[in-house]
Amino acid sequence: MFARTSILVILVAACACSRAPQRDLFKEGETLYLDGKYSEAADVLKQRLIENPDDAGAHYYLGNTYMSNCIRPDKTALSNSDMTPDRWLGIAQGELEVALELFKRQGKVSPIPRFDATYFEMMCHVTRAKIHFILLQSILDAPPNPRGPDMRSLVPGIIKKCAEEAEQAEKVSPDAAEVRELKELIKAAIADTALQRPAPPAAQPTQPIPPPAVRHPEVPALAV
Numbered sequence: 001m002f003a004r005t006s007i008l009v010i011l012v013a014a015c016a017c018s019r020a021p022q023r024d025l026f027k028e029g030e031t032l033y034l035d036g037k038y039s040e041a042a043d044v045l046k047q048r049l050i051e052n053p054d055d056a057g058a059h060y061y062l063g064n065t066y067m068s069n070c071i072r073p074d075k076t077a078l079s080n081s082d083m084t085p086d087r088w089l090g091i092a093q094g095e096l097e098v099a100l101e102l103f104k105r106q107g108k109v110s111p112i113p114r115f116d117a118t119y120f121e122m123m124c125h126v127t128r129a130k131i132h133f134i135l136l137q138s139i140l141d142a143p144p145n146p147r148g149p150d151m152r153s154l155v156p157g158i159i160k161k162c163a164e165e166a167e168q169a170e171k172v173s174p175d176a177a178e179v180r181e182l183k184e185l186i187k188a189a190i191a192d193t194a195l196q197r198p199a200p201p202a203a204q205p206t207q208p209i210p211p212p213a214v215r216h217p218e219v220p221a222l223a224v
Contacts, residue, residue, distance in 0.1 A: 056102035057111030063095030129165035
């Protein structure tokens with residue numbers, strides 16, 4: 001009886017040792033993102049979020065993945081899908097918004113081991129501003145469509161959103177190099193878009209208005 005029990009214990013231990021280690025989906029997704037494999041990173045990060053939908057770090061990296069794929073597609077399923085870049089940018093903004101909200105709700109503890117809390121919060125705002133910049137550039141680069149809506153009318157509002165995110169990032173980390181670079185980008189964007197505005201029509205020289213003719217009272221004609 002003792003021998004059978006010993007054999008059973010050995011078999012259970014052997015099975016436990018041969019079991020594959022559990023995947024660290026967050027670390028795997030982070031590594032794929034940093035290697036520029038955006039489609040693979042997105043798949044892994046979405047698996048992570050199925051396991052833990054409140055993982056602010058996974059939402060952060062997923063948003064960055066979608067944004068980065070719009071800048072430099074990795075020529076995989078993510079970039080070859082039917083979704084247009086502006087749709088990907090919209091999803092990226094949503095992921096960053098969720099990441100920032102979860103970060104605040106969870107006591108402002110950094111969800112990414114290689115970031116401290118201040119840097120994570122600041123980079124959420126900086127990345128959101130970058131997403132607005134990509135959308136701005138796509139609007140300015142697109143040829144005008146006389147049959148469609150005037151997308152360039154959105155430019156002032158997009159620049160305003162960039163400035164708001166820069167202001168939030170500066171409140172968190174005023175001396176960060178990323179904040180200084182962001183503010184310079186905003187200045188350049190304002191200057192560039194100002195150059196593309198149509199020049200106002202030249203003012204027409206005003207003609208002096210002649211004074212109204214003085215009407216004298218009629219004098220009855222003298223009899224001859």
